[in-house]
Amino acid sequence: MTVEVSDRVLEVRDVVAELLEDAGISEPPVDLKAVAAVRGVRRIRYAPLKSAYGLLKTGPTGHTITINKRHMSRARFTLAHEIAHTLVERFEYLDDEVPLAHLKPRRAGGVEAMCDEIAAEILFPFRMFERALEDDATGIDEIQRLATLFDGSVMATANRFGNVTAQPVQIISWVRHGSHALRASQRSGRGFLTCRGTSPYRPLDRMTSAPVRAFHSGSREHGMEVPLPDKPWNVYDCEAQRFSGGKGGYVLSVVRPANLAR
Numbered sequence: 430m431t432v433e434v435s436d437r438v439l440e441v442r443d444v445v446a447e448l449l450e451d452a453g454i455s456e457p458p459v460d461l462k463a464v465a466a467v468r469g470v471r472r473i474r475y476a477p478l479k480s481a482y483g484l485l486k487t488g489p490t491g492h493t494i495t496i497n498k499r500h501m502s503r504a505r506f507t508l509a510h511e512i513a514h515t516l517v518e519r520f521e522y523l524d525d526e527v528p529l530a531h532l533k534p535r536r537a538g539g540v541e542a543m544c545d546e547i548a549a550e551i552l553f554p555f556r557m558f559e560r561a562l563e564d565d566a567t568g569i570d571e572i573q574r575l576a577t578l579f580d581g582s583v584m585a586t587a588n589r590f591g592n593v594t595a596q597p598v599q600i601i602s603w604v605r606h607g608s609h610a611l612r613a614s615q616r617s618g619r620g621f622l623t624c625r626g627t628s629p630y631r632p633l634d635r636m637t638s639a640p641v642r643a644f645h646s647g648s649r650e651h652g653m654e655v656p657l658p659d660k661p662w663n664v665y666d667c668e669a670q671r672f673s674g675g676k677g678g679y680v681l682s683v684v685r686p687a688n689l690a691r
């Protein structure tokens with residue numbers, strides 16, 4: 430089984446694969462300092478920033494990256510994102526000799542999304558990540574194992590997992606929405622529960638929902654979800670756990686069709 434991907438995703442993979450080769454990296458966790466050095470980053474500093482996770486400044490001798498000390502749980506992702514800016518911006522003012530012509534974004538918002546995409550590829554390079562996946566393991570334990578192996582946050586690893594795995598699985602990060610509900614904030618993989626007309630919200634008093642129970646209990650919870658009352662035969666197995674990070678933490682849930690559940 431293969432996952433269909435766009436040409437751009439393939440191009441990002443190629444560009445990053447070349448970058449990692451230049452940096453002499455073939456095993457996780459990816460040595461980001463070595464990658465940064467290849468991209469002309471002379472200095473990486475940590476400081477409290479008001480409104481950004483990270484900053485890239487270019488001086489006469491090279492780039493300086495500043496990582497926001499207040500968001501250390503995502504420091505590696507931020508560093509990878511700022512390294513990505515050196516790839517994207519470089520294209521904008523150099524021409525043919527740069528192999529990234531095809532990576533040119535259309536709008537400013539597109540630059541940030543593209544740098545996130547490249548950052549995920551740098552932290553979890555596709556080939557390495559695919560090699561590291563256990564055959565059909567899709568649970569939170571597997572995501573935690575991969576997070577350790579690639580030195581990534583659980584949330585970033587979960588998102589990457591959903592995008593790479595060929596398994597019929599959906600990964601959702603739930604965050605608190607006001608005082609009465611959880612909201613699906615980041616999703617990857619398939620769209621069982623929060624697409625096709627089903628709600629991205631789970632009221633905090635709905636104790637039949639595994640993510641809601643995990644939010645209250647702080648421990649690993651399992652349960653079944655029937656997202657559409659008119660299609661009660663669509664039953665999904667859900668595993669959920671609360672993690673710290675960001676404001677008030679988040680709940681990670683892994684969902685798969687119940688007849689395929691472990």
Ligand SMILES: [Zn+2]
Binds near residue numbers: 514
């Ligand atoms: Zn950026």
